[in-house]
Amino acid sequence: xxxxxxxxxxxxxxxxxxxxxxxxxxxxxxxxxxxxxxxxxxxxxxxxxxxxxxxxxxxxxxxxxxxxxxxxxxxxxxxxxxxxxxxxxxxxxxxxxxxxxxxxxxxxxxxxxxxxxxxxxxxxxxxxxxxxxxxxxxxxxxxxxxxxxxxxxxxxxxxxxxxxxxxxxxxxxxxxxxxxxxxxxxxxxxxxxxxxxxxxxxxxxxxxxxxxxxxxxxxxxxxxxxxxxxxxxxxxxxxxxxxxxxxxxxxxxxxxxxxxxxxxxxxxxxxxxxxxxxxxxxxxxxxxxxxxxxxxxxxxxxxxxxx
Amino acid sequence: xxxxxxxxxxxxxxxxxxxxxxxxxxxxxxxxxxxxxxxxxxxxxxxxxxxxxxxxxxxxxxxxxxxxxxxxxxxxxxxxxxxxxxxxxxxxxxxxxxxxxxxxxxxxxxxxxxxxxxxxxxxxxxxxxxxxxxxxxxxxxxxxxxxxxxxxxxxxxxxxxxxxxxxxxxxxxxxxxxxxxxxxxxxxxxxxxxxxxxxxxxxxxxxxxxxxxxxxxxxxxxxxxxxxxxxxxxxxxxxxxxxxxxxxxxxxxxxxxxxxxx
Numbered sequence: 001x002x003x004x005x006x007x008x009x010x011x012x013x014x015x016x017x018x019x020x021x022x023x024x025x026x027x028x029x030x031x032x033x034x035x036x037x038x039x040x041x042x043x044x045x046x047x048x049x050x051x052x053x054x055x056x057x058x059x060x061x062x063x064x065x066x067x068x069x070x071x072x073x074x075x076x077x078x079x080x081x082x083x084x085x086x087x088x089x090x091x092x093x094x095x096x097x098x099x100x101x102x103x104x105x106x107x108x109x110x111x112x113x114x115x116x117x118x119x120x121x122x123x124x125x126x127x128x129x130x131x132x133x134x135x136x137x138x139x140x141x142x143x144x145x146x147x148x149x150x151x152x153x154x155x156x157x158x159x160x161x162x163x164x165x166x167x168x169x170x171x172x173x174x175x176x177x178x179x180x181x182x183x184x185x186x187x188x189x190x191x192x193x194x195x196x197x198x199x200x201x202x203x204x205x206x207x208x209x210x211x212x213x214x215x216x217x218x219x220x221x222x223x224x225x226x227x228x229x230x231x232x233x234x235x236x237x238x239x240x241x242x243x244x245x246x247x248x249x250x251x252x253x254x255x256x257x258x259x260x261x262x263x264x265x266x267x268x269x270x271x272x273x274x275x276x277x278x279x280x281x282x283x284x285x286x287x288x289x290x291x292x293x294x295x296x297x298x299x300x301x302x303x304x305x306x307x
Numbered sequence: 308x309x310x311x312x313x314x315x316x317x318x319x320x321x322x323x324x325x326x327x328x329x330x331x332x333x334x335x336x337x338x339x340x341x342x343x344x345x346x347x348x349x350x351x352x353x354x355x356x357x358x359x360x361x362x363x364x365x366x367x368x369x370x371x372x373x374x375x376x377x378x379x380x381x382x383x384x385x386x387x388x389x390x391x392x393x394x395x396x397x398x399x400x401x402x403x404x405x406x407x408x409x410x411x412x413x414x415x416x417x418x419x420x421x422x423x424x425x426x427x428x429x430x431x432x433x434x435x436x437x438x439x440x441x442x443x444x445x446x447x448x449x450x451x452x453x454x455x456x457x458x459x460x461x462x463x464x465x466x467x468x469x470x471x472x473x474x475x476x477x478x479x480x481x482x483x484x485x486x487x488x489x490x491x492x493x494x495x496x497x498x499x500x501x502x503x504x505x506x507x508x509x510x511x512x513x514x515x516x517x518x519x520x521x522x523x524x525x526x527x528x529x530x531x532x533x534x535x536x537x538x539x540x541x542x543x544x545x546x547x548x549x550x551x552x553x554x555x556x557x558x559x560x561x562x563x564x565x566x567x568x569x
Contacts, residue, residue: 171431172427172431173409173410173413173427173430173431173434176399176403176406176407176410177407177410179396179398179399179403180396180399180407180410183396183397183398183399184394184396186359186378186394187390187394187395187396188407189377189378189379190357190359190378190379190382190387190388191379191382191407191408191410191411191470191474192379192382192383192408192410192411192412192474193379193407193410193411194379195379
């Protein structure tokens with residue numbers, strides 16, 4: 001039982017990373033029906049932006065809390081800048097084009113960003129990431145179940161991100177404009193909504209949350225890698241589809257579910273199919289099952305429908 | 308004072324001239340009817356006025372300022388519209404639909420909303436009040452929190468009008484406001500348009516219900532095959548032979564069977 005609870009906690013932690021990144025997929029999809037496969041790279045850039053801020057911009061001896069805040073802002077700045085440029089120059093010219101065109105463009109942008117970072121840091125990858133929150137600081141959750149500090153931060157960030165985002169979309173002026181744009185972009189424009197700006201806003205919000213995830217990922221594992229966005233991106237996309245792509249709560253739910261399934265399968269699957277090597281396979285089995293039996297995902301609506 | 312001045316507006320789609328050299332002037336607080344057989348280019352003309360289509364040639368000014376291009380900017384200038392086929396945001400409530408109409412008249416940005424700043428809170432409160440008042444104005448106060456898609460057809464039309472009014476227009480374009488309405492609903496629509504006029508808002512309406520048009524409008528313009536056939540008071544238009552011919556077809560010179568064109 002203790003083992004089970006511990007694994008449940010581990011699954012939730014893994015799922016929090018997926019969920020934060022999935023929010024970006026789901027929001028952009030909800031508004032422009034684009035699956036932005038380069039979003040995983042936005043997550044990766046968030047990690048590298050934070051690392052760059054720490055190694056290049058911060059004087060040594062900066063207090064930890066201040067350093068973390070500045071690293072988060074640095075990571076966000078990099079992620080958001082990349083997302084805005086990508087939207088403006090790669091996706092906007094293709095608006096109204098057949099869906100396959102922006103999809104292939106997204107794959108191209110994804111590879112471009114990976115190689116860009118790899119060339120920027122040619123020496124060694126993965127790069128070490130400062131362990132500002134000590135990973136051996138364990139918090140006891142009772143019954144011998146523990147979670148370390150960086151992981152706890154990740155989970156809190158995911159939950160806060162989801163609640164903040166869905167409140168924002170449901171009840172703010174810009175959020176309502178996002179819903180309106182998702183439901184009927186032409187009419188939204190006739191209501192005085194600058195839909196281009198709303199689309200950029202969706203990219204910016206998604207990139208900010210991905211940067212949070214990129215930073216917390218670095219803190220958890222102590223490394224960042226130019227390729228880390230690829231798998232996390234696909235997993236987060238899976239999470240978004242699981243929850244019902246376009247649905248904000250669904251993205252986080254899908255993230256947690258996927259994380260838990262992967263961890264549990266690693267532990268409890270019958271012998272030749274268990275262990276870390278099979279975690280990804282199990283994750284995608286879940287995706288396939290959901291697509292077969294509930295193609296619209298578990299919660300099934302679009303952002304449009306009810307944030 | 309002139310609210311809208313459209314001068315020689317022409318819209319071509321390839322070889323088809325949908326709107327040909329149409330001019331229309333609307334004064335402050337006036338109700339103008341735009342009638343004509345199906346396919347005459349009435350809705351295309353509306354689209355040219357609201358920026359949904361860019362006119363091939365011609366000029367549109369609103370209170371003396373030229374209107375060009377983007378629908379969101381034209382709305383901001385003060386031209387709002389409703390649609391022939393209702394285009395509400397189906398999964399929002401009635402009141403939310405109207406609040407979206409406030410978008411151009413509010414300005415709190417993302418940061419202000421996240422921080423719940425004082426300006427954000429004031430604007431939100433004002434928008435909600437305006438939306439409630441407008442719903443009451445069009446007679447939908449009781450269905451405020453229903454989803455737009457679950458409202459009956461007539462209510463949806465009125466909700467579209469409330470949403471358009473929320474943008475604080477100087478000119479309101481109504482595209483077939485009584486389509487699909489029963490006589491009671493049509494009568495209510497007449498008094499609603501009069502109330503809108505009473506607020507000092509000019510109205511241009513496309514309509515096929517002639518009793519509605521002639522009973523309500525100060526002036527009527529007739530569009531036939533993309534061109535303006537004539538314009539005048541309801542009495543003038545009603546008695547013009549060309550209008551009757553446009554709707555029903557001319558009796559042929561020789562004694563053949565009458566062809567109905569409508």
